Amino acid sequence: MSASVPVLPDSAPFSPEQRAWLNGFLAGVFSRASVPSPTPNFQLPTTSAPSPLLITFGSQTGTCEGLAKKAAKEAKKHGFAPTVRDLAEVTLSTLAQTPAALVITSTYGEGEPPDNAKTLHAALASAEAPRLEQLHFSVLAVGDRNYVKFCQCGKDFDARLAALGAKRATPLAECELGHAATFTKWLDTALAALAAATSTAQPIPTNSELGTLNPEPEGDAEPAFHRENPFPAPLLAVRRLSGEGSAKEVNHIEFSLEGSGLTYAAGDALGVVPQNDPALVSEVLAVLGHSGDEPVATAAGDRPLKAALLEHLDLGKPSAELLATLKVDPAAAPHHVLDALHAAPNGMPAAADFAAALRPLQARLYSISSSPKAHPGQVHLTVGAVRYDLNGRARKGVASTFLPERGLTEGKVGVYVHTNKGFRPPADAATPMIMVGPGTGIAPFRAFLSERRSTGATGRNWLFFGDQKESTDFLYRDELLALHADGFLTRLDLAWSRDQSAKVYVQNRMLEHATELWGWLEAGAHFYVCGDANRMAKDVHAALLRVIETAGGKSPEAAAEYVAAMQAAKRYQRDVY
Ligand SMILES: Cc1cc2nc3c(=O)[nH]c(=O)nc-3n(C[C@H](O)[C@H](O)[C@H](O)COP(=O)(O)OP(=O)(O)OC[C@H]3O[C@@H](n4cnc5c(N)ncnc54)[C@H](O)[C@@H]3O)c2cc1C
Ligand SMILES: NC(=O)c1ccc[n+]([C@@H]2O[C@H](COP(=O)([O-])OP(=O)(O)OC[C@H]3O[C@@H](n4cnc5c(N)ncnc54)[C@H](OP(=O)(O)O)[C@@H]3O)[C@@H](O)[C@H]2O)c1
Ligand SMILES: Cc1cc2nc3c(=O)[nH]c(=O)nc-3n(C[C@H](O)[C@H](O)[C@H](O)COP(=O)(O)O)c2cc1C
The missing domain is CATH 3.40.50.80 (Nucleotide-binding domain of ferredoxin-NADP reductase (FNR) module)
Structure with missing residues (x-):
């Protein structure tokens, strides 16, 4: 991503010391390859009222909503008066009167906006959209590189806002789930640039047509167990739901959350940390010609190759890096890492090079199928096992087969709650x-x-x-x-x-x-x-x-x-x- 260094406008009401510090900070952030650490201690001028900042999110399953709340906490520390709003509640007229905004959005379908961003996305694209000259903005596009249209919705918002005359405070940042450093760097940079650009701004209008402004959410306390620190949950039961003769295998899975402090609501999902199939790992080691004892680096620290392949590295779709390491033509489109190894023309890489070219093994999300009110201390899932044949080989999904095949013998499985506030039963008990x-x-x-x-x-x-x-x-x-x-x-x-x-x-x-x-x-x-x-x-x-x-x-x-x-x-x- 190329980043041009924003400079404080002359009109910004800063003392010479503040101006020098902020310009230095911006230059530093934009030239830095790594994440700024610790968070810079810039503040808006103490003489001015807190500068209003709209932080709006497009989110289907809550990730970007969570990031928006984190951004609001950080913005407050820097002297902003942030307002967090769902993109569904933001209209063109709100934007037309807003001085500064952070837009954080995921992408769905094949490059489409999440549901709550669809209306504004379409409105911005229409010929009737107003000019937004007074708006200073920065977009964080959240997505997954496995999809062809990576981060497309964020790219659309960024391009369209700029086309309507809004001022891009920082270049668009693209972020994959789990890339906390990208988020932190983008946020620090965007807040500094917006502080510089908008410290004399008027408050964000309370738009009467919005009706239901969501008040700034109170910071939910971070639970002890989360995506980066999953809870080892005892697996209580696995029960086959699909009957004899079905073309499918669907399993009901029950975990205990006792002692975890984890809470969830109906509508939330559970993140499950899977392990690769030991038979597949053995096959990969055999093709590589490695014993599995070779030390390799993983996100969790150094591990013997075999343990790393079981617990930390993705043996699914090969990365571009792996294909380059193996000198395999991407046009051959190997489906799995094992296919890529078989297709390698020039022999096998060293263990460390192989491990370095694999993606980290990711958690999978499952919609929770229990209510904590009916099953306190438990969480239930309904998991369809992914099994298919491809190019003469039986293949299986990692997590959906790990749970029924080895979950009970493993005993405990790493899990975390993925809050999904956009998917809830009606708040009013009488609503159909x-x-x-x-x-x-x-x-x-x-x-x-x-x-x-x-x-x-x-x-x-x-x-x-x-x-x-x-x-x-x-x-x-x-x-x-x-x-x-x-x-x-x-x-x-x-x-x-x-x-x-x-x-x-x-x-x-x-x-x-x-x-x-x-x-x-x-x-x-x-x-x-x-x-x-x-x-x-x-x-x-x-x-x-x-x-x-x-x-x-x-x-x-x-x-x-x-x-x-x-x-x-x-x-x-x-x-x-
Ligand atoms: C918010 C959310 C909620 C979800 N809730 C549920 C739920 O309640 N229940 C549920 O069962 N799942 C649910 N899923 C899906 C779940 O997260 C996993 O994606 C799914 O279980 C597959 O994971 P896996 O590790 O078993 O498969 P993976 O190892 O990830 O393999 C899946 C991949 O295999 C490939 N593949 C699959 N079938 C074929 C085929 N026939 N031919 C060629 N390639 C193929 C595809 O590339 C596919 O992406 C949910 C997903 C999300 C995002
Ligand atoms: N991301 C992943 O890796 C992953 C893994 C597992 C599941 N999934 C997704 O999860 C979905 C759910 O899987 P599932 O096996 O539980 O159910 P499913 O495949 O959705 O099948 C449930 C029922 O829906 C029917 N159906 C097929 N096309 C439909 C359509 N266009 N409109 C309405 N109904 C339709 C199916 O009929 P027929 O089968 O007779 O057509 C079947 O009767 C899968 O389709 C898949 O997209 C994704
Ligand atoms: C069905 C589905 C389709 C997706 N399509 C895309 C896509 O086209 N491009 C992309 O970059 N990410 C895509 N993603 C990834 C999501 O944007 C990503 O998981 C994001 O972290 C979700 O954030 P949210 O929880 O705020 O909605 C898709 C995810 C799912 C489950």
Whole structure:
């Protein structure tokens, strides 16, 4: 990333000492290759009121929301008056009156904005978007390099804000999950640049059309166990949910959180730290011709190669660095590290070089399928095992097979809670909720129903569930039927895709019951979707629009506005992957 050094504008009301310090700081930060440490101790001029700063986040599963809160704490220390807002609550007119903003956003789908950023993203792209000359901004784009359109949403915000005349306080920063140093460096730099640019700014307007400004969140205390320090959770149970003869293997997993101090809410996800399959590790060592005792460097410190391959290094998709190390043509597109080793024309690398070219093994997220109110001290997951054949080899997903195959023998598995405040049952116990969760998408809705049952919530509950075959794939069949039989689950509509010649999916059931579904929406129901992002969530979205058009008698444009309003009011929430 190329970084031009921002310089304090002459109009900035600083004393000569303050100006010299800030300019020096900016130059230092922009020329530094490593993270500034410790955090620079710059302050806004003590004579001026705290400078307003809008910190806004686009986030599907809470990562960027968490970063926005961290940014606010840091900004406060530096004399700003930060306001944290969900991008769904930020309008063009807010931006047009805002002097300084940090935008922190993830990317979803294939380069798309997360749900809560969609409306503003589209509004900024429209020809009617106003000029934003008075706005000074900096964007942190969060993404994953495994996706072709890496950090695309952040790039779009950065480009569009600049095109509308807003002043880029610092260059766009691109950040991958777990790259805390990138975040810290970006934040330090952006705060210093914004302090310089906007210390005479007016307060951020309280925009009446926003209605529900979220107050600046109180800093949640960091739990003792988190992503960087996972809790070794005793694995209590593994139970197969899919029946004999199913094409799928879905497992119900239970962990104990006793003694961890970890808390979660229905809608949160659990991060699971997996280990690689020992059989795969042995095969890799055999191809390498190494014993496994060779010391190599990992993020956790030096380890023997075998232990590093089991616990710390990713043996999935090979990195560009590994292909270069092995002199394998990327066009050959080896799927796994083992394929790349087999394709290497010039022999095997030294253990240390091999390890250095592997990505770190990452935790996987799973939507929590229990409510802490119903199962105190426990957390449950619903995990579909990934198994497939490719190029004549049986392959398996790391985490989804580690849990059922070796979790119980390992005894304890590293876990952490991934808060997802954008995916919650209705706060009002009387609000109806509609849940669409085929396949493993059922997970959070088991938690939602359990939560509502435990708290005696009176709102009506409607679940659309489906999978391939009723006889083998009806996950949590007895629980769901019991909830339906006693009326707590007001409606249960099921779609079995392979029990007849024509496919029947959850969205077919939605359309069949369009009039009633529209009635629930008009009664204020929240609409939730969980599961497959690529196909199902898109088709369910289209079906929702169709229901609003047909049963609600709205034009396609009016239906789109209705859904956008639901999204902005957090009545349409998705947890899709
Ligand atoms: C917020 C969130 C919530 C989630 N909740 C759940 C949940 O509740 N339940 C659940 O089961 N999962 C859930 N997931 C998915 C989960 O995190 C993992 O991605 C999943 O279990 C696979 O992980 P793994 O380590 O087993 O597979 P990996 O080792 O990561 O392998 C998966 C990779 O294998 C490749 N692959 C898979 N199938 C094929 C194929 N047929 N052909 C070629 N390549 C293939 C793909 O490259 C794929 O990315 C969730 C994900 C997110 C982000
Ligand atoms: N990131 C990962 O590595 C990873 C790992 C595991 C799962 N996942 C995702 O998680 C999803 C959930 O997996 P799952 O096995 O639990 O369920 P699933 O594949 O979503 O299947 C559940 C049901 O949805 C149906 N379906 C297929 N296409 C659909 C569509 N366009 N609209 C609505 N329904 C549709 C399926 O029917 P048919 O099968 O008969 O078509 C099946 O009946 C997967 O699809 C996958 O995208 C991702
Ligand atoms: C289904 C799915 C699609 C994604 N698509 C992209 C993408 O196209 N580009 C990208 O850079 N990151 C992509 N990501 C990665 C997310 O942006 C990344 O995990 C981010 O940390 C999520 O932040 P959030 O929790 O704030 O939403 C995707 C993640 C998922 C689960």
